[in-house]
């Protein structure tokens with residue numbers, strides 16, 4: 001399954017801040033990842049290393065969205081999937097670079113919350129944010145995220161939404177609000193006076209992927225179904241992406257060690273190259 005963005009696709013990514021690819025994960029890979037997600041969320045690891053941000057316990061009965069960062073560190077199938085050649089190849093085209101590395105991944109599970117309401121249910125949301133607002137330790141805003149659906153995903157099971165064209169609004173340094181829950185309040189905060197806030201749901205068939213730029217506003221409301229919404233997310237950087245000192249702290253910067261220098265590239269085993 002190869003999918004190459006055409007000139008028109010590249011233009012659309014540039015204009016709207018995202019692009020949806022044809023199916024890139026096979027049904028076999030989807031099935032494998034779905035069962036590996038069960039293992040990951042029950043604390044079963046394939047490798048001896050500790051998880052990147054420390055051990056975590058997940059209450060699988062609670063409606064809160066479950067995020068495991070750098071699943072590739074601890075799970076074999078995820079380690080292969082994040083390096084899927086279609087992901088790197090497409091991201092290289094979209095970022096206009098000839099080398100792509102992983103910034104970090106997310107093994108993401110949004111439980112179905114049919115039946116939950118109010119304070120509990122709202123924990124299912126992902127706040128409107130710009131990815132780069134979280135990653136200001138990187139010296140380029142030209143970064144890209146892929147979101148691969150591990151089941152058909154639409155409004156009914158909490159498809160995430162992007163604000164079309166918001167990649168042209170520039171960085172809001174305070175938009176590192178992935179973890180906030182009040183979507184209306186965040187929209188009020190970030191909607192510019194002179195521009196329209198137009199949301200588009202990112203509806204995908206299983207195995208299809210959506211690529212968005214690091215300045216595109218996005219977020220998601222509740223998964224109203226009774227099944228969890230699973231996705232594999234890979235955040236990626238272009239060639240030469242390096243440390244920007246004295247910016248907002250992010251755990252990726254600590255992976256450069258205590259002698260990190262301004263501009264030092266995020267390379268080496270913590271930041272695997274996935275293209276070429």
Ligand SMILES: O=C(O)CCC(=O)C(=O)O
Pocket residue numbers: 108126131145146147159160178218219220231233
């Ligand atoms: O899955 C979601 O609801 C949000 C995902 C997200 O923030 C991302 O892919 O960068």
Ligand SMILES: [Fe+2]
Pocket residue numbers: 129130131145178218
């Ligand atoms: Fe995001």
